Amino acid sequence: MAVLVTGGAGYIGSVCVDLLRHGGQEVVVLDNLYRGHRAAIDASVPFYEGRIGDRALVARIAREHKLEACIHFAALAYVGESVQQPDRYFANNVEQGIALFDELLKAGVRRVVFSSTCATYGEPQRVPIAEDHPQSPTNPYGWGKYFIERILESYDQAYGLKFAALRYFNAAGATARCGEDHEPETHLIPNVLSAAVGKLPFVSVFGNTYPTPDGTPIRDYIHIADLNRAHLLALDYLRGGGESCFLNLGTGSGFSVMEVIETSRRVTGRDIKVKIEPPRAGDPSRLVAQADKARLVLGWQPEYTELEAIIQSAWDWYQAHPHGYAQ
Numbered sequence: 494m495a496v497l498v499t500g501g502a503g504y505i506g507s508v509c510v511d512l513l514r515h516g517g518q519e520v521v522v523l524d525n526l527y528r529g530h531r532a533a534i535d536a537s538v539p540f541y542e543g544r545i546g547d548r549a550l551v552a553r554i555a556r557e558h559k560l561e562a563c564i565h566f567a568a569l570a571y572v573g574e575s576v577q578q579p580d581r582y583f584a585n586n587v588e589q590g591i592a593l594f595d596e597l598l599k600a601g602v603r604r605v606v607f608s609s610t611c612a613t614y615g616e617p618q619r620v621p622i623a624e625d626h627p628q629s630p631t632n633p634y635g636w637g638k639y640f641i642e643r644i645l646e647s648y649d650q651a652y653g654l655k656f657a658a659l660r661y662f663n664a665a666g667a668t669a670r671c672g673e674d675h676e677p678e679t680h681l682i683p684n685v686l687s688a689a690v691g692k693l694p695f696v697s698v699f700g701n702t703y704p705t706p707d708g709t710p711i712r713d714y715i716h717i718a719d720l721n722r723a724h725l726l727a728l729d730y731l732r733g734g735g736e737s738c739f740l741n742l743g744t745g746s747g748f749s750v751m752e753v754i755e756t757s758r759r760v761t762g763r764d765i766k767v768k769i770e771p772p773r774a775g776d777p778s779r780l781v782a783q784a785d786k787a788r789l790v791l792g793w794q795p796e797y798t799e800l801e802a803i804i805q806s807a808w809d810w811y812q813a814h815p816h817g818y819a820q
């Protein structure tokens with residue numbers, strides 16, 4: 494019996510594939526490599542290059558590997574892009590997501606761990622943000638994830654599909670083998686490190702007049718190894734008969750953009766130039782998780798609680814892979 498990891502060639506999914514394999518679990522990856530890298534997955538892992546919306550392909554994978562569960566990472570995941578091209582985001586993330594779930598159900602697969610996001614909450618009314626905070630996304634990316642959550646709820650009621658929808662805050666850091674290599678890159682830490690080595694002339698800081706101590710937005714950074722350990726625990730929870738659930742994955746601590754840059758200066762020992770740009774529309778000032786539900790339900794505890802250690806891991810990977818996966 495195997496676990497299907499969609500988006501397993503991506504930044505977060507590739508670490509999940511490693512963890513599952515190290516735990517002795519059988520894994521199969523489906524990824525269209527639009528934003529992922531074949532080199533991010535060990536050559537020995539069964540890999541299918543294709544779309545999650547390709548029903549015949551999903552049915553074939555289910556037949557060939559006797560799937561028992563799916564960890565569903567595959568998605569387009571850029572907020573700005575989703576505002577420009579909502580049709581692509583809904584087609585890729587929602588329409589194809591439905592096709593995937595339908596084929597999984599036909600194959601008798603009734604356990605799904607889903608990559609949701611704190612973007613489903615929208616502009617927070619209360620911080621830290623708990624799972625029962627109202628959800629009102631402010632962009633098509635967040636709406637797409639919100640719709641998938643509702644679809645999973647309906648499929649649970651109608652078909653008994655059990656799911657864990659994990660609402661990540663800001664995924665960050667690297668393992669020795671896997672790191673962040675996106676084109677284009679929109680995430681803060683890889684861009685700060687690119688500025689540290691001179692690949693970028695400066696880091697853009699979008700707004701410095703937010704109501705935070707240094708005026709820059711505060712986010713909750715969660716290391717990808719911690720994030721993925723929670724996925725394995727969620728899978729075991731579902732295998733043990735756990736009810737479907739929505740869980741935040743964050744550390745519960747927030748760091749501002751300027752704190753990330755300052756810490757990166759210390760970690761890298763490099764000068765990192767900053768350019769203050771206008772604030773981006775819809776960028777909340779503080780997004781920090783109330784993170785105790787995942788601890789309670791899954792017994793999960795993040796090990797990386799220091800921003801410095803998270804950035805150090807990303808910097809180590811960056812130095813070992815100056816051209817990302819390309820080499």
Ligand SMILES: NC(=O)c1ccc[n+]([C@@H]2O[C@H](COP(=O)([O-])OP(=O)(O)OC[C@H]3O[C@@H](n4cnc5c(N)ncnc54)[C@H](O)[C@@H]3O)[C@@H](O)[C@H]2O)c1
Pocket residue numbers: 499500501502503504505506523524525526527528529530543544545546565566567568569570585589608609610611660661662663664665
């Ligand atoms: N990175 C974060 O901070 C963050 C935060 C919240 C939620 N998430 C979610 O976590 C998941 C993984 O994010 P990531 O940062 O690793 O992104 P990523 O772009 O590195 O990985 C996504 C992978 O999915 C693949 N993919 C996309 N659409 C596909 C399709 N239709 N069929 C097959 N493969 C497809 C891409 O090629 C890529 O390898 C996404 O669902 C994202 O929305 C990420």
